[in-house]
Amino acid sequence: MSKAKTVDLTSGPILKTLAELALPIMISSMLGTAYSIMDMAWIGLLGAKAVAGVGVGGMYVWLSQGLASLSRMGGQVNTAQACGRKDYDQARSYAAGSLQLTALSGILFAAVCVIFIQPLLGFFNLTDAETYTAAKSYTLITCGLILFSYLNLTLTGLSTAQGDSRTPLLANFIGLAGNMILDPLLILGIGPFPRLEVAGAAIATVSSQILVFVVMVLRIRHSRLEPNVLQHLNLLSVFPKEYYKHIFRIGFPTAIQGSIYCFISMILTRMVSGYGAAAIATQRVGGQIESVSWNTADGFASALNAFIAQNYGARKKDRIRKGYSLSFRVLTIWGLFVTAAFVFLPEPIARLFFHEKEALDTAVNYLVIIGFSEVFMSIELMTVGALSGLGRTRLSSTISVILTGSRIPLALILTHAGMGLNGVWWALTISSIVKGIVFTLTFRHISRRLPEKV
Template identity: 75%
Template sequence: MSKTKTIDLTSGPILKTLAELALPIMASSLLGTAYNITDMAWIGMLGSKAVAGVGVGGMYVWLSQGLVALPRMGGQVNVAQACGRGDYEQARGYAASALRLTFLLGILFAAICIVFIHPLLGFFNLGDAETYTAAKLYTLITCGLILFSFLNLTLTGLSTAQGDSKTPLMANLLGLVGNMILDPILILGFGPFPRLEVVGAAVATVTSQILVLIVMLIRIMHSDLEPNILQNMHVLSRFPAKYYISIFKIGFPTAVQSSIYCMISMILTRMVSAFGAGAIATQRVGGQIESVSWNTADGFAAALNAFVGQNYGAKKPDRIRKGYNISFKILAVWGLIVTGAFVFLPGPIASLFFHEKDVLAIAINYLIIIGFSETFMTIELMTIGALSGLGMTKLCSIISIVLTSARIPLAMILTQTSLGLNGVWWALTITSITKGIVFYFTFHHTSRHLPDANDN
């Protein structure tokens, strides 16, 4: 039986190569969007307090993504560059080391969330008991069992790095199906199943993540891809310290960036909480609606990250620049489509998730204001993927942290004007537009100095 070759990202037509890798990732990201939106749609039927509680709990799930970014990004970039050099044994070492770090960090984060649950939730000053209880239950379950999500994210990054984006797509598709079946059954109750409400949403989420991991592992073990660095990589073996140092060097800035980004959002959420549970619910659900563009751009960024990483390892700078320009055109068009939907159709979109008139009005304002930044946000995420593929995660982190931090003083100033709560949304939009512009010019400046195969 003949082996199936992984996608060679260093040769062939660039658009075809990128599309072959990116389309499954984008589809997988859209499934993630559908996954989150499905949760919010069902939880929305429980009222804004339940949505707000899940939103607060979801903040710590989001914070965990910063921690796992260390092994995920560090492993993905090192594996991609090793594959570009044709050093598959080294790629296996990086992959195994990344997975070991992922396991340890997953256990550590879960333990912290369980032990310190009350001070963690106390940060948000939730005045409503029902909202607090929902946040506590959701956080304990989803963060207490965060290891499955961690392993899925790292395995997805490693699969993408070697040119295999179909395995994560298949796993996420089955996970979405499982989540769509379990959500109404466990949240609202059906037949012999009791009505679990927020607990049901958390259980459905974790169960789906377990399903994704099982499917991914089965696909990896029985894959006929050649080469496949995820087979026979001996996770329990000892590896030289240089593997962990390299993973840490590339992954740590991304982890810090993601964690600080989430902390900034947590501070903004605390500011938003002063306007009531409906405002918190809008921020949470609005973020999930916005993930239509965010997840798609992030998925394409993952493909571009692997593409740039392999071509950087192969010393093909012209191919890197052309790949970036093609990606820019595609995501700019997608961002404009999302902007049009948010600005011109905010009512129909918001009414899918909210049924209280006062909350619906807040959500409509959110979508219109945030809609103006969608194109710039897709460019930002895409460019971070490209620069990270070059190993320049530190530069990405500095730019992102500085500009994202500006949201806090800007929101404080704008909320004191007649804008009120809308000042927070404008702070998000203004900084997103700025980041998109800065990252675009940063890549073009950096790409002029890339080494090629003729350099010693």
């Protein structure tokens, strides 16, 4: 059997090269969106309090992903740049080092969540017992077994770094199939299965993540791609400290950014909780609906990150600029499509998840307001991926933290100005619009200043 080639990101037609890498990642990201939306659809049958509890627990899952980005982003960028230089031994060392850091951080995060579960949930000041119980159950299971999610994120980044986006797609597709089967069985207790409700949703999610991990490992081990830097990794080796320092240098700003971003959202969630369980549920479900554009843009950003990192390593400035320009056009079109759906069809979308009138009305307002920011949010995420590919993670994090942090005072001003809960939604939208504009101008400025031989 002949060996297959990984996608060479440093040569060939740019649009075709990007599409070949990006499409599987975007489909994989959409599958990730389907995971979350499916959970919310089934949990929605249990009522707004169950959805709110999952929303609170989901905040710590989100926080974990921010922390996981240290090893994922650091490993992905360094591995991709080494592949661009055709230094595959160095690429293998970066890949193995990032997986070591991933396993360590995943275990530590799980331990913290299990040991300190009460003060962690106490932050949100939940007054409803049913909401608190749902949040505790969901957090203990999903965060207690977060290691598999961590490993999946890093393996996805490393596969993308070497131009292989099909392995994560296959693994996520199989995981989604498992989640589709387990969700109704465990949440509602169909047939011989017990009715576990929120705990069932958490078990289904973790089981799917384990399945994704197993498929990913088997696919990597038996892959005939060449070169494949993920085969024959010595995960028990201790590499020179320079490798870990380079991973930290690239990944740490992204991890801090993700963690602060999540903490800001936690503060906003605490503000939203003052408007009742329906408001919390709307924020949680609304975020999952919005992930239709968020995950798609993030998937494209991951492809663009690998594309730019490899071409940066290969010293091809012109391909970097053209790749960004083509990506900008694609995601602008996608963002406009999502905006149209949210602004003109909010009620049919909201009815898929909410059945109580109060929650439905709140969700409609959320979708209409947040819809105006979808283009800018997509461009922001794509540009963060592009800047990270150049190694500019510190700059990206600084801009993102400052502008995202502005949501808190802006939300306070708008809510006290008589806009109420809608003031929080407008704070999200305004800040996303500003971030999209600032990031675009920043990348264009930096790309113009790149030397001809970067």
